Amino acid sequence: MDNAARPEHVGTTGKSVIDKKGAFQRAQSSFRNWVTADGSSGYKAEAGRYHLYVSLACPWAHRTLILRKLKSLEDVISVNVVDWMLNFETGWEFNEKRDACTQDTENGFKFLKDVYKKADPDYDKRVTVPVLWDKQKKMIVNNESSEIIRMLNSEFNAFCKTQEGKQLDLYPEELRKEIDEINEWIYPNINNGVYRAGFATSQEAYDEAVNDLFKALDKVECILSKQRYLVGPTLTEADIRLFVTLVRFDQVYEQHFKCNKKRIMDYPNMWPYLRDIYQTDGIAQTVNMEHIKKHYMMSQRSINPYGIVSIGPDIDFTEPHGRAEKF
Numbered sequence: 001m002d003n004a005a006r007p008e009h010v011g012t013t014g015k016s017v018i019d020k021k022g023a024f025q026r027a028q029s030s031f032r033n034w035v036t037a038d039g040s041s042g043y044k045a046e047a048g049r050y051h052l053y054v055s056l057a058c059p060w061a062h063r064t065l066i067l068r069k070l071k072s073l074e075d076v077i078s079v080n081v082v083d084w085m086l087n088f089e090t091g092w093e094f095n096e097k098r099d100a101c102t103q104d105t106e107n108g109f110k111f112l113k114d115v116y117k118k119a120d121p122d123y124d125k126r127v128t129v130p131v132l133w134d135k136q137k138k139m140i141v142n143n144e145s146s147e148i149i150r151m152l153n154s155e156f157n158a159f160c161k162t163q164e165g166k167q168l169d170l171y172p173e174e175l176r177k178e179i180d181e182i183n184e185w186i187y188p189n190i191n192n193g194v195y196r197a198g199f200a201t202s203q204e205a206y207d208e209a210v211n212d213l214f215k216a217l218d219k220v221e222c223i224l225s226k227q228r229y230l231v232g233p234t235l236t237e238a239d240i241r242l243f244v245t246l247v248r249f250d251q252v253y254e255q256h257f258k259c260n261k262k263r264i265m266d267y268p269n270m271w272p273y274l275r276d277i278y279q280t281d282g283i284a285q286t287v288n289m290e291h292i293k294k295h296y297m298m299s300q301r302s303i304n305p306y307g308i309v310s311i312g313p314d315i316d317f318t319e320p321h322g323r324a325e326k327f
């Protein structure tokens with residue numbers, strides 16, 4: 001398949017596929033080890049030992065940056081940021097000349113695929129961000145964001161810079177069941193749902209994805225009409241996982257992925273909720289709209305052949321949200 005015809009996120013050697021019905025199926029992550037506070041997993045939580053490779057455009061990587069920030073672990077876990085431009089033949093690349101991008105300070109590589117090759121010379125699957133790298137073992141610990149955020153939430157408490165960071169628990173024991181239940185429908189229908197809509201290559205697959213997406217958004221709207229956050233009065237992991245998709249929605253997914261039945265701005269509860277999370281201390285600094293817009297619209301040429309970055313809409317995430325007073 002040539003580059004123009006192949007939807008992005010379906011690499012030449014990757015395992016994400018477009019199935020017979022034209023539907024996008026995301027590949028499974030490959031490195032699934034865990035960092036633990038006591039080191040029983042072989043990867044002990046330590047200050048300065050671990051490193052994150054991220055893209056500021058990628059919603060999955062964005063979750064890990066938010067956890068690192070909210071847990072005040074910036075001095076404990078270092079970060080490198082790849083170029084927002086993704087060439088689907090060569091994969092993520094380091095290009096420190098671009099604003100807010102860095103070199104690979106750990107391994108000195110030009111391409112992220114070389115980090116994967118260093119961890120596993122036979123690696124032939126998708127090269128994705130985020131990557132949690134162990135500087136001591138010179139090994140990828142984990143490249144699955146849903147697992148990395150759990151580690152950052154609970155295993156590095158001894159090293160959090162602030163008391164708030166140390167005490168913050170976004171996946172508390174008593175809410176785990178509810179958080180898991182919410183993640184279970186938000187992931188396929190919303191987080192991955194926008195990709196399913198955007199990368200569909202048949203009307204049928206698009207219709208199914210976009211209907212699932214807006215049904216799930218209506219369900220979220222209904223929950224948020226009754227309470228401040230997805231599982232009640234406190235911010236949890238479920239909100240962070242939803243936020244990274246909502247914050248990209250009106251600027252990118254609405255037109256780029258044809259998710260245009262409604263904008264988030266059109267939902268009377270979800271729009272203030274999105275601003276509420278955006279205005280939570282530390283979160284705004286993790287949002288880079290330039291990287292987000294340019295990455296999707298300039299890299300994903302199969303759905304935006306001329307790479308033109310669209311203008312709008314004007315959005316003010318800093319407008320007062322009123323949710324604290326309402327609930």
Ligand SMILES: N[C@@H](CCC(=O)N[C@@H](CS)C(=O)NCC(=O)O)C(=O)O
Pocket residue numbers: 008009010011028029057058059060061088091092126127128129130143144145146
């Ligand atoms: N399951 C992974 C998915 C990560 C993922 O799909 N990342 C995308 C960026 S949004 C990527 O790196 N794509 C590179 C490629 O497909 O070549 C996670 O949540 O960590």
